Amino acid sequence: MKLNEALQHQTLIGDGAMGTLLYSYGIDHCFEELNLSHPEEVLNVHKAYVQAGADVIQTNTYGANYVKLQRYGLEDQVKEINSAAVKLAKQAADPETYVVGTLGGIRGIQKQAVSLDEIKRSFREQLYCLLFEKVDGLLLETYYDLDELLTVIEIARKETYLPIIAQVSMHEPGVLQDGTSLTGALKQLEDKGASVVGVNCRLGPYHMIQALEEVPLPEKAVLSAYPNASLPGFQDGRLVYSTEPGYFQKSAQALYEQGARLIGGCCGTTPEHIEAIAAKVKGKKPIEKKDVPVKQPEAIEVAERENRPPHLHELASEGRSIIVELDPPKRLNTDKFFEGAKALQEAGVDSVTLADNSLASPRISNSAMASIIQSKYGINPLVHIACRDRNLVGLQSHLMGLHTLGITEVLAVTGDPTKIGDFPGATSVYDLSSFDLIHYIKQLNKGISFSGKSLGQSTSFSVAAAFNPNVRNLNRAVKRLERKLSYGADYFISQPVFNQQQIIETYEATKHISAPIYIGIMPLTSLRNAEFLHNEVPGMSLSPDILERMENVNNDREKAQAEGIAIAKSLIDTALDLFNGIYLITPFLRYEMTVELTHYIQEKTKERQERKVTDGIHII
Numbered sequence: 001m002k003l004n005e006a007l008q009h010q011t012l013i014g015d016g017a018m019g020t021l022l023y024s025y026g027i028d029h030c031f032e033e034l035n036l037s038h039p040e041e042v043l044n045v046h047k048a049y050v051q052a053g054a055d056v057i058q059t060n061t062y063g064a065n066y067v068k069l070q071r072y073g074l075e076d077q078v079k080e081i082n083s084a085a086v087k088l089a090k091q092a093a094d095p096e097t098y099v100v101g102t103l104g105g106i107r108g109i110q111k112q113a114v115s116l117d118e119i120k121r122s123f124r125e126q127l128y129c130l131l132f133e134k135v136d137g138l139l140l141e142t143y144y145d146l147d148e149l150l151t152v153i154e155i156a157r158k159e160t161y162l163p164i165i166a167q168v169s170m171h172e173p174g175v176l177q178d179g180t181s182l183t184g185a186l187k188q189l190e191d192k193g194a195s196v197v198g199v200n201c202r203l204g205p206y207h208m209i210q211a212l213e214e215v216p217l218p219e220k221a222v223l224s225a226y227p228n229a230s231l232p233g234f235q236d237g238r239l240v241y242s243t244e245p246g247y248f249q250k251s252a253q254a255l256y257e258q259g260a261r262l263i264g265g266c267c268g269t270t271p272e273h274i275e276a277i278a279a280k281v282k283g284k285k286p287i288e289k290k291d292v293p294v295k296q297p298e299a300i301e302v303a304e305r306e307n308r309p310p311h312l313h314e315l316a317s318e319g320r321s322i323i324v325e326l327d328p329p330k331r332l333n334t335d336k337f338f339e340g341a342k343a344l345q346e347a348g349v350d351s352v353t354l355a356d357n358s359l360a361s362p363r364i365s366n367s368a369m370a371s372i373i374q375s376k377y378g379i380n381p382l383v384h385i386a387c388r389d390r391n392l393v394g395l396q397s398h399l400m401g402l403h404t405l406g407i408t409e410v411l412a413v414t415g416d417p418t419k420i421g422d423f424p425g426a427t428s429v430y431d432l433s434s435f436d437l438i439h440y441i442k443q444l445n446k447g448i449s450f451s452g453k454s455l456g457q458s459t460s461f462s463v464a465a466a467f468n469p470n471v472r473n474l475n476r477a478v479k480r481l482e483r484k485l486s487y488g489a490d491y492f493i494s495q496p497v498f499n500q501q502q503i504i505e506t507y508e509a510t511k512h513i514s515a516p517i518y519i520g521i522m523p524l525t526s527l528r529n530a531e532f533l534h535n536e537v538p539g540m541s542l543s544p545d546i547l548e549r550m551e552n553v554n555n556d557r558e559k560a561q562a563e564g565i566a567i568a569k570s571l572i573d574t575a576l577d578l579f580n581g582i583y584l585i586t587p588f589l590r591y592e593m594t595v596e597l598t599h600y601i602q603e604k605t606k607e608r609q610e611r612k613v614t615d616g617i618h619i620i
């Protein structure tokens with residue numbers, strides 16, 4: 001009987017974990033490579049599961065794809081590893097055992113880390129190897145990213161009529177990380193052509209049963225569940241799972257009652273777990289009717305924005321907008337910073353932006369300073385958020401904190417690496433890149449956490465992204481900008497630009513983009529400052545002409561500052577014709593410089609408006 005047919009009449013038992021079982025024997029490297037170097041170990045695991053009563057066993061190929069094998073330098077052995085895996089599983093199988101070829105998900109929470117194109121290539125290669133060895137079906141498991149799973153099912157369905165078992169993994173019971181409900185996700189998998197749809201890994205039986213309680217029986221496909229043995233514990237530096245086959249057996253009965261027809265185990269499970277569930281549900285006639293309580297989707301409160309200033313992307317879309325960076329101090333004396341913030345507010349800037357430990361050097365927390373200047377001076381602060389210093393937990397918590405403080409303007413950057421900062425030995429976290437951070441902040445705007453859970457309320461962040469025109473290949477930087485836009489960026493803020501021609505080129509290269517760009521202008525303070533920026537700050541370059549002008553006023557602080565302002569003004573003259581948004585960067589808390597430039601921009605803008613009106617009258 002074919003696998004599909006068998007699933008119409010009876011409950012089948014899947015196998016349990018391969019990876020964690022091998023790990024518990026002390027094996028701690030690429031598990032899939034063992035198909036070649038230690039085939040007997042893999043064979044014994046398969047045999048133990050068959051002996052325990054598994055009807056469906058899976059090849060040891062969870063990570064046997066180009067992308068994952070590359071991490072071990074084994075990417076050229078995809079074919080050998082997969083083909084050996086199928087042979088080993090078949091060798092262990094009884095005549096009535098089904099051997100399914102496993103293809104594991106690649107993406108975790110980061111979408112940006114591996115592109116769908118790379119995933120497609122890698123998946124196809126592994127798929128062909130498994131199909132060539134004549135498996136009885138395919139098991140696509142541990143997919144956190146629904147887009148990824150839908151993409152690969154489409155590929156597999158074009159290549160084979162064999163049963164496809166498609167399983168997602170959830171961080172939170174009942175929802176995927178993008179907030180799609182489990183029911184909605186399984187329906188999409190079914191519609192794409194999966195024969196069995198279900199869940200595996202990450203959660204133990206308790207949460208998996210809870211999640212399946214809300215899932216109706218699929219119309220065409222059947223349900224599967226491969227829970228972990230338990231939630232993982234952490235002991236002596238290792239992940240451990242509870243080993244209570246009796247509890248797992250009881251859970252298998254509950255999964256069966258929720259309509260699962262293929263029940264196996266994922267991480268932490270052993271042949272004892274499989275033996276226990278086989279004793280309870282193997283061969284049982286599947287349930288054909290299931291009542292699912294009608295659940296109203298939780299209403300998400302929309303964040304209140306009454307009496308709030310317009311978002312910066314709105315301002316710059318409509319007309320002139322000036323934002324000024326004033327970075328929190330590196331030392332604890334804050335007087336000058338607050339004086340600067342007050343002066344900038346009085347000068348009429350639309351926002352004061354606060355960097356997040358730029359150049360990877362610690363400063364007073366920008367959210368603390370932003371909150372103070374907001375409440376004390378009525379400033380609309382823009383908080384930069386670097387992915388370098390906070391992991392996923394810290395980032396989400398930070399953003400929830402900013403929302404609670406009423407701070408809605410943020411700039412999402414990957415962040416300068418720690419190697420260049422005060423603590424070269426510190427880790428750069430980079431759980432996310434700026435792309436993913438933009439995406440997840442926009443997810444918070446829908447009231448959904450990074451892991452897909454409802455937050456009960458939506459945030460209302462306006463998300464800026466960084467744009468660096470100071471590169472050799474401007475078109476590549478523009479491509480990055482377009483990708484940031486596709487991840488949800490509302491507008492862009494550029495690195496400071498130091499020559500007029502570059503401002504024009506930047507405009508020409510970006511004029512097709514509808515999102516506003518705030519063009520960066522930073523007044524220079526001295527020759528040393530200019531040389532430092534030119535030679536030491538990644539990506540920044542000053543024109544020879546500007547370096548020469550600063551050299552001419554070297555050793556005179558006043559003159560140098562005046563020359564810095566004059567240079568900035570001439571750059572502003574060019575920028576005003578081409579960009580609505582101007583982003584001034586205050587050097588060394590010398591706010592009098594950016595206040596002066598703010599007034600200059602305001603005057604010039606006014607002159608231009610008046611000229612426009614006059615010109616208009618002439619035309620009429």
Ligand SMILES: Cc1cc2nc3c(=O)[nH]c(=O)nc-3n(C[C@H](O)[C@H](O)[C@H](O)COP(=O)(O)OP(=O)(O)OC[C@H]3O[C@@H](n4cnc5c(N)ncnc54)[C@H](O)[C@@H]3O)c2cc1C
Nearest residue numbers: 355356358359384386413414415416434466467493494495
């Ligand atoms: C307006 C603005 C504000 C900033 N504020 C901060 C801050 O508060 N804190 C801080 O630490 N840093 C800050 N930075 C610096 C920023 O993190 C780095 O300049 C970074 O390299 C570019 O921005 P990103 O982080 O969005 O990088 P992303 O565009 O996300 O790029 C990530 C990495 O990819 C690489 N990369 C970037 N561009 C290219 C390219 N064209 N081709 C190939 N590879 C590329 C680089 O290695 C980069 O680090 C800011 C930059 C700007 C423009």
Ligand code: MET
Nearest residue numbers: 017018019020062142201
């Ligand atoms: C990381 S989920 C588990 C993958 C695979 N089925 C294994 O048990 O090794």
Ligand SMILES: [Zn+2]
Nearest residue numbers: 201202266267
């Ligand atoms: Zn698992």
